[in-house]
Amino acid sequence: MSVNQEKDQPRRRQARGERRIAQLLEAAATVFTTTGYTAASTNAIAREAGVSPGTLYQFFPNKEAIAIELGDRLMHEMREAYGEALAPVDPATPLEQAVGSAVDRFIAFNCEHPVFFALMHGPDIPGRITEEHDALHATLLGRIQGLLSSLLPDIPPADLSRTAHMCLGLYKAGLELVLAHEGAERDAYIQELKNALIRYLGPLVGARLGHPEPS
Amino acid sequence: MSVNQEKDQPRRRQARGERRIAQLLEAAATVFTTTGYTAASTNAIAREAGVSPGTLYQFFPNKEAIAIELGDRLMHEMREAYGEALAPVDPATPLEQAVGSAVDRFIAFNCEHPVFFALMHGPDIPGRITEEHDALHATLLGRIQGLLSSLLPDIPPADLSRTAHMCLGLYKAGLELVLAHEGAERDAYIQELKNALIRYLGPLVGARLGHPEPS
DNA sequence: GAGAAACGCGAGCGATGTCTCGTGTTTGCC
């Protein structure tokens, strides 16, 4: 369940092996974060983990599998910790609160796991990982659409999809800026990201409540 | 002036040479756009241009130089065609118009030269190109700051910088979505990008004009 | 404690990619 067992060969692992795997994934995370996926060499990952290249391939069939497993674990952790962050909300919930809490949760996750951004945002990434990426993307879009339609019940589907894409895009742009700064400046950017999303969505929600959209 | 002459060896070029250079840059542009910088092989570029690898290295000392020269020409063309797109505007200019025209110009440029996005947005890009990227980034930020301060004369410098970064980030996010769609859907995303920027900046400009920021 | 299997090593194989070099062709100039 945790590590992929190829075909139907269980390949019994000892405790030592599980430790090595965790160690290798951690090393891979730092190398991926600093150099990106393609530029990261398996030798570099092994060196970072303090083991030989051969040892690395004792646990992973190839470089892609490392990223896959890393991605899987990240996804799992995210779903577990923040799975309900984008659940539909009571339509009476103020927009500020809905956006604010969702942004806070995801920013926290991304700050804690910078690899996530590197793996999902890189344009260099090969086949299988892209599938995971697309799956996550689709999941997030679905959640955002659910959230939006709970706030805007009577929006046309095409607009709903487009608005969701925009929200995700704006979030990713903000995330990049947030990760690029630290301390008070980072907090300021988090606030600006929330502002951008709230103001983007504001007129739509405002219209729902009967407020005239200003000029 | 056009092609880099290394050190002080003029390396006279014939008309044929200039043609080859243009041909190679065009080929490089298509290969870079489709595969990204690092994945693009010099052999592939030469093949795309219909010449031998040796010929390519007659005109460019290495792979990076190709991207540099391509970037230089793109920058030059951009400055020439859209240099004034972000010039400070009359404070009386409606925000919608200022944002709209700036976005339209840059979107048009990026649609016409998709390499630009690939070169500037890739995370894989090596040393020298990053310098160009940063230079452009700084230039754009400066322009945006100028534009913003003409609209918001009394904003603190730190906020000005942050707001400019946000605008550029939001633009890049929107650009990605715009480039990912075509036809009517693309136009719709362009409009959404404008909306996002206008609504993000609206309250600031509104405050300047004495409008109370809603709720 | 003995056998088996998981673990660990590091030299090196094969593929790929950048860039060179020797040689031949075309062009500009007198």
Added chain:
DNA sequence: GGCAAACACGAGACATCGCTCGCGTTTCTC
């Protein structure tokens, strides 16, 4: 027409990277 320089070629030198293989060590199991 003749010379020098620019242009063109493509085989291959050289480096890198993903990954394998043979062999030695540790751990589990009985």
